[in-house]
Amino acid sequence: MQIFLRQYHYVQTRQLPILQAASCGQGNQEYNWDASVRKERLVVLQVTLSGCGFLEHHGEVKELPAGSAFLAAMPGNFRYYGEDWQFFYLEFSSIFSQWLELPLAVFQLTEEELNHWQKQIQQLEELPLSLYKNAQMAMTLFLEINTLLAKKQVPQDPLIKRVKKYLDRHFQEDLSLTEVADHFGLSKYQLIRKFEENYHTTPITYLKKIRVIHSLELLLGEDKIATIARQVGYANGNYFSKVFRSEMGMSPSEYRDSRKRYGQ
Numbered sequence: 001m002q003i004f005l006r007q008y009h010y011v012q013t014r015q016l017p018i019l020q021a022a023s024c025g026q027g028n029q030e031y032n033w034d035a036s037v038r039k040e041r042l043v044v045l046q047v048t049l050s051g052c053g054f055l056e057h058h059g060e061v062k063e064l065p066a067g068s069a070f071l072a073a074m075p076g077n078f079r080y081y082g083e084d085w086q087f088f089y090l091e092f093s094s095i096f097s098q099w100l101e102l103p104l105a106v107f108q109l110t111e112e113e114l115n116h117w118q119k120q121i122q123q124l125e126e127l128p129l130s131l132y133k134n135a136q137m138a139m140t141l142f143l144e145i146n147t148l149l150a151k152k153q154v155p156q157d158p159l160i161k162r163v164k165k166y167l168d169r170h171f172q173e174d175l176s177l178t179e180v181a182d183h184f185g186l187s188k189y190q191l192i193r194k195f196e197e198n199y200h201t202t203p204i205t206y207l208k209k210i211r212v213i214h215s216l217e218l219l220l221g222e223d224k225i226a227t228i229a230r231q232v233g234y235a236n237g238n239y240f241s242k243v244f245r246s247e248m249g250m251s252p253s254e255y256r257d258s259r260k261r262y263g264q
Contacts, residue, residue, distance in 0.1 A: 004125050008134055013093070015250075015258035016135040017142070020091040022124040027053060027085030035076040041094035041249035045071050045145055046080070046087055047109065047117060053082030055106065058196055062106060067114050071145060072104045073097045088121045094249035096142055098213055104200040107152045159184060160198045163191065167203065171210045172233050177203060207233075212247045215240070219256045228252070 005023040020042060025031075046069065053064040057078040064070070064082070072078065073094075097103075109117065120141065129137065156164075163184055167175070180203060181191040195203045211232040218228045229240035244252045 006124060008129060010131045010134075013131065015095065015255075016093075016131065017095045017138055018093050018131070018134045019124070019129070019138040019141070020093055022088070022090050022121060024049070024088040024121060024125075025086070027051070027082035027087070029083055031083070031085070032079070032081040034079045035072065035074055036078075038074045040074060040091075041097075042074050043071070043092040043094070043096040043100060043142075044074055044089055045069065045092070046089040047114070049086045049088060049114075049118070051082065051085040053080060053085040053087065055080045057104065057200060064106075067109045067111070068106070069109055070104065070106045071100070071149065073100055076103055078104055088118070090121075090124075090141065092138060092142060096138075097209075097247060098216060099142065099146065100209075101146075101149075102199050102201060103205065103209070105149055106200075107149060109148075113148065156198045157194060160194050163195060163203065164199065164206070167207050168210060171207060171214060172231065174233065174235065175207065208243050209247060211240075212244055215244065215252065216255070219252055225252050 003024055003026055005021065005025070007021045008019055010018075020040075048064045048066050048068045050066050052066075053068075055062045055064055055070060055078060064080070064085075070080070124137075163180065166180065166183070177188045177191065181188040184191070186194070192202055195201070195206070199206060201209075211234065215228055215232045218231060223231075224237075225241065226237035229235070229237040232240070234240040234243070241252055244250075244255070248255060250258070
């Protein structure tokens with residue numbers, strides 16, 4: 001596959017979920033991405049074609065040999081790098097983060113799956129994409145990735161699965177890390193470590209994401225932002241807006257306006 005880069009620029013995106021870039025590249029000594037300092041808010045799929053890259057997350061380094069892939073929200077608390085490393089990547093607009101179950105997922109493709117994705121990338125290299133065709137293709141590709149991920153998820157620690165379910169059910173409450181840890185007979189440090197081992201994120205970061213996801217439907221109604229903040233577990237509307245912007249790349253009001261403008 002030839003090395004290429006396609007970036008998609010439109011006068012207006014109308015807040016549609018789109019592909020921002022598609023590329024096939026080669027790692028070298030300068031290829032070292034610290035995701036925590038990346039300025040763009042986006043979701044990245046990167047797949048190793050040959051050679052081997054590395055992903056460092058909370059001090060743990062994972063090899064990314066041929067067929068390895070990761071799907072991640074940017075910015076994120078991890079780093080990826082490699083010298084003798086050929087890969088392709090897709091950059092999705094930040095609005096896709098609402099459909100990520102986890103901020104970082106690493107998985108392995110079979111040879112058949114890898115060949116399939118290489119064909120998809122070749123099509124992106126060749127096809128001109130209007131805004132609406134881009135949005136359609138971006139949704140198709142992203143749903144395909146999530147379906148693939150669902151099949152490849154490894155069984156998690158039963159206790160930490162219960163913690164995750166607890167956060168899913170009690171997100172509307174004023175939860176503290178200490179209270180959650182006590183509820184499951186753990187110290188908060190044990191809770192953080194075990195949760196990160198299983199889900200590559202902290203319990204509080206996961207809770208923030210769940211609250212934002214639940215707020216999206218509420219923002220289609222007429223309730224005030226402060227009211228919605230309380231409904232998803234935040235006493236302070238300003239803090240909710242700050243969390244929302246960090247997840248979605250826009251304020252709750254901007255999100256609401258965009259849904260109304262373009263028919264939800």
